[in-house]
Amino acid sequence: MERSVARMVNVIRGLEGARAASEAARLPASLAGCPVHDLKERLRDAGLRPTRQRVALGWLLFGRGDRHLAAETLFEEAQRARVPVSLATVYNTLNQFTQAGLLREIAVDGGRTYFDTNTSDHHHFFVEGGDTLVDIPGHDLAVTNLPEPPEGMEIARVEVVVRLRRKAS
Numbered sequence: 001m002e003r004s005v006a007r008m009v010n011v012i013r014g015l016e017g018a019r020a021a022s023e024a025a026r027l028p029a030s031l032a033g034c035p036v037h038d039l040k041e042r043l044r045d046a047g048l049r050p051t052r053q054r055v056a057l058g059w060l061l062f063g064r065g066d067r068h069l070a071a072e073t074l075f076e077e078a079q080r081a082r083v084p085v086s087l088a089t090v091y092n093t094l095n096q097f098t099q100a101g102l103l104r105e106i107a108v109d110g111g112r113t114y115f116d117t118n119t120s121d122h123h124h125f126f127v128e129g130g131d132t133l134v135d136i137p138g139h140d141l142a143v144t145n146l147p148e149p150p151e152g153m154e155i156a157r158v159e160v161v162v163r164l165r166r167k168a169s
């Protein structure tokens with residue numbers, strides 16, 4: 001049952017994608033491929049109104065390929081780019097983007113949370129005492145023998161953080 005619902009959602013998504021593509025085809029040439037326009041569309045597709053703050057923060061977040069960053073890092077980047085936002089707004093926006101599926105939240109111990117612009121299934125290396133996460137491509141790590149989930153539950157996702165430290169020399 002759940003699977004067929006998921007399939008239906010995928011079909012609906014596919015239809016929406018096709019509609020978006022045909023709308024894109026009707027756009028004036030100057031707008032098609034414009035990064036700001038594309039970002040606004042991406043926010044709208046995710047169900048978020050493209051407010052000025054969301055667009056400015058989205059621009060900083062998504063404009064540089066896949067990355068993992070803490071809220072404080074994005075806040076510093078916003079200050080450097082003279083985007084007038086508070087740290088609280090940065091947190092709120094990151095949480096909204098995460099809920100909308102544009103980001104993935106990765107909690108490393110110590111309460112440190114990173115936001116990953118790569119929302120596909122993959123795992124991470126984390127250097128202890130450092131502040132960077134590095135992607136492990138999905139196919140480089142296989143998690144097997146997963147426990148049977150409790151009655152009425154299913155496994156949503158498995159995330160592995162492989163912690164690294166320097167070898168003692």
Ligand SMILES: [Zn+2]
Nearest residue numbers: 068116118135
């Ligand atoms: Zn990642």
